[in-house]
Amino acid sequence: MDLKTVINYLDELLKTNEISDESLNGLVLENNGMVSKVGLAVDFNTSVIEKGIEEKVDMMIFHHGPYWGSPVPITGSFYKKIKLLISNNIAVYVSHLPLDLHPQFGNNSSAMKLLGFENTEEFGNYHGINIGRKFSLKEPTRFEDLLTLLESKIGKPILYWKFGEDFIKEGAFVSGDAVFSLPEAIEKELDVLIVGEPRHYSYSIAKDNNINLVFMGHYQSETLGVKSLGKHLSEKFGLDTTFLSESTGL
DSSP states (O other), X not given: OBHHHHHHHHHHHHTTTTSOOSXXXXXXXXXXXXXXXXXXXXXXXXXXXXXXXXXXXXEEEEEEOSOBSSOOOSOHHHHHHHHHHHHTTOEEEEOSHHHHXXXXXXXXXXXXXXXXXXXXXXXXXETTEEEEEEXXXXXXXXXXXXXXXXXXXXXXXXXXXXXXXXXXXXXXXXXXXXXXXXXHHHHTTOSEEEESOOOHHHHHHHHHTTOEEEEOOHHHHTHHHHHHHHHHHHHHHOOEEEEOOOOOOO
């Protein structure tokens, strides 16, 4: 399949050029112009690239790409990664915030689907855009039962702080490094905030304000979007897709 067709579709689907982001999103490395197999991954690193080569992919889609803010000299380990990609004819596409917030294939909307939460709305204001999802449960659910549901549908939380109510009625899910949304969760009187990873300062804020916090792990919470996107590309274009796992444990 023509690479340009896939890229144009992704740019339009994800609104890549409309969403401001520190990450350089979109096509960041071309191949020979054709795509037959796509590898999807969370992090841009050598191990994942090598797995992609083993899987014979000719395009890779990353959530965390190679460019953040300032240009990076193509030297050292970065040179080695770029050389591996070019030598093996692998195009690279990146989708950071656009994939976090996408209403159908994003990390947070995908979490809502997996958990079976239907009554949701935008949440998690980050520089003027909402990247997470707030949910309201049909029936109050014990905090421990919510943890069990998270483990069965997404994976075991790496940490949780039970500072709030025993029963959960309303909460929010914001993937990745999203403790910045804690003040918003407190203001909206949510019973639980589910994010990727903790920050030291958030412990006291959560405890002082009697709110439950659950940490799914940055990596684990952000596998959802690329997996959903890969499934969609397979259904839309008949492309062979594969998820390239490389967990950080965090």
